[in-house]
Amino acid sequence: MKAKATVAIIDYGAGNLRSVANAVTRLGYQSVVTDKPAEVLRAPAVILPGVGAAADTMTGLVRTEMAETVRRLMEDDRPLFAVCVGLQILLTTTEEGGGYECLGVVPGIVRRLPDGLKIPHMGWNQVTQRRKQTLFKGIPDKTNFYFVHSYYADPEDKSVVAATTDYGLPWCSVLVKGNLVATQFHPEKSGTLGLKMYENFLKMATGGE
Amino acid sequence: MLTKRIIPCLDVTGGRVVKGTSFKNLRDAGDPVNLASFYYKEGADELVFLDITATPEGRATMAEIVERISEEVFMPLTVGGGLRSTADMRRLLGAGADKVAINTAAVLTPALISEGAARFGSQCIVVAIDAMRNKGGWEVYTHSGTKPTGIDAVAWAKKVVELGAGELLLTSMDADGHRAGYDIELTRTISGAVTVPVIASGGAGTLEDLYQVLDKGRADAVLAASIFHYGVYSIKETKEYLAKKGIPIRTVGKGR
Numbered sequence: 080m081k082a083k084a085t086v087a088i089i090d091y092g093a094g095n096l097r098s099v100a101n102a103v104t105r106l107g108y109q110s111v112v113t114d115k116p117a118e119v120l121r122a123p124a125v126i127l128p129g130v131g132a133a134a135d136t137m138t139g140l141v142r143t144e145m146a147e148t149v150r151r152l153m154e155d156d157r158p159l160f161a162v163c164v165g166l167q168i169l170l171t172t173t174e175e176g177g178g179y180e181c182l183g184v185v186p187g188i189v190r191r192l193p194d195g196l197k198i199p200h201m202g203w204n205q206v207t208q209r210r211k212q213t214l215f216k217g218i219p220d221k222t223n224f225y226f227v228h229s230y231y232a233d234p235e236d237k238s239v240v241a242a243t244t245d246y247g248l249p250w251c252s253v254l255v256k257g258n259l260v261a262t263q264f265h266p267e268k269s270g271t272l273g274l275k276m277y278e279n280f281l282k283m284a285t286g287g288e
Numbered sequence: 289m290l291t292k293r294i295i296p297c298l299d300v301t302g303g304r305v306v307k308g309t310s311f312k313n314l315r316d317a318g319d320p321v322n323l324a325s326f327y328y329k330e331g332a333d334e335l336v337f338l339d340i341t342a343t344p345e346g347r348a349t350m351a352e353i354v355e356r357i358s359e360e361v362f363m364p365l366t367v368g369g370g371l372r373s374t375a376d377m378r379r380l381l382g383a384g385a386d387k388v389a390i391n392t393a394a395v396l397t398p399a400l401i402s403e404g405a406a407r408f409g410s411q412c413i414v415v416a417i418d419a420m421r422n423k424g425g426w427e428v429y430t431h432s433g434t435k436p437t438g439i440d441a442v443a444w445a446k447k448v449v450e451l452g453a454g455e456l457l458l459t460s461m462d463a464d465g466h467r468a469g470y471d472i473e474l475t476r477t478i479s480g481a482v483t484v485p486v487i488a489s490g491g492a493g494t495l496e497d498l499y500q501v502l503d504k505g506r507a508d509a510v511l512a513a514s515i516f517h518y519g520v521y522s523i524k525e526t527k528e529y530l531a532k533k534g535i536p537i538r539t540v541g542k543g544r
Contacts, residue, residue: 095381095384095386097355097358097382097383097384098358098362098384098386101358101359101362101384102362104359105359105362130408130409130411130412131408131409131411131412132409135409197483197484197485197508198483198484199410199411199454199455199484199485200290201411201454201455201485201508202290202291202292202293202333202334202485202508202509203290203291203293203333203538204289204290204291205289223291223538223539225363225364226290227364227386227411228411229410229411245289246290267362268362268363268364268386269362269363270328270362270363271362273362274362
């Protein structure tokens with residue numbers, strides 16, 4: 080059997096790279112964990128993992144020249160899957176750390192979850208599908224996915240909100256814009272249906288069956 | 289709605305799970321990788337591994353085990369036992385753990401909490417608290433529950449959250465091992481005193497015990513060992529029971 084395409088996983092000095100790479104491997108794809116822009120730009124599909132604080136993530140991306148690389152991927156509408164903080168740093172600014180400028184490729188603000196709740200929002204919560212998406216193929220509406228975060232993305236253009244999750248208020252848990260897919264939850268920690276979402280993305284990206 | 293988490297806890301020493309199990313259809317119930325896979329398929333929401341040898345060799349073995357588990361199990365993994373430094377944390381997180389739990393080291397060196405949170409994010413840092421009732425409240429114990437510290441558990445819980453803990457793993461030493469129910473009052477008091485999620489541990493004997501600590505105890509998650517390992521209850525029937533009682537629970541089956 081011919082090996083499937085090689086997926087680039089962006090390494091910017093943070094993130095749960097191993098778990099993401101394991102998920103890609105499990106789906107039968109090759110993966111390369113890389114901090115080299117050229118390698119990322121060559122790949123048919125790219126995953127931007129995310130764990131931790133937005134400020135650290137931005138610092139790491141700038142240091143490795145990945146901030147520019149991610150902007151280029153967006154400009155050229157290349158297949159990109161951003162996870163958790165990876166989603167958040169696509170927006171214009173975040174309230175985290177007293178306010179911080181992000182990549183601004185998706186106009187909007189990253190806001191703190193409301194007070195009076197347990198924070199971080201940690202555990203499995205339902206993802207309500209707002210638009211029909213190839214990404215959701217084989218994934219029932221209101222499936223539980225695994226979240227761990229204290230901030231949420233509030234994009235200006237509501238048409239990019241493909242799914243929402245309710246914690247304090249309903250907010251964007253899946254963002255789709257052209258070939259960009261971004262989830263606030265961690266597909267690599269969300270069991271079989273989390274893997275299914277990566278698989279749907281990778282099939283779309285590589286034209287595979 | 290955010291669901292309450294059901295978390296089996298596996299004690300590991302020398303690369304083997306202790307409190308041996310007797311599952312059918314499980315090739316080797318002492319192998320942590322096998323057991324983790326089993327619970328993953330059963331629909332557990334998360335797994336906690338405690339290295340009870342808590343030695344440098346133990347930690348190396350643990351990192352290898354976590355690496356193997358994270359290749360097969362796509363769910364959150366927490367690892368604890370004998371962690372003393374951010375280097376220990378980095379090794380386990382790099383191996384595929386999502387969170388690390390610290391207990392004795394947090395009491396001896398509280399700065400380890402803030403350092404760990406600054407380097408890896410609060411969401412990675414679980415502080416485990418072993419508490420025993422005293423006259424006025426509860427006292428924190430360290431070294432696997434053998435050493436009293438004189439520290440009040442509620443004050444300690446607040447302090448570790450201030451320092452950057454993203455979650456608490458709260459064990460009632462009075463209830464642990466007795467299978468007569470969790471310490472509801474302890475759990476409710478701590479859960480109400482902090483803004484981060486609290487995992488209740490110690491005392492699970494029946495499914496009603498789990499329900500009580502999630503409902504009256506206001507726990508965000510429950511940890512249990514023997515009732516799952518000895519097959520007293522399956523994850524599936526546990527979840528069905530709690531769901532029927534009105535607790536928000538992730539549906540089991542087909543990976544959901």
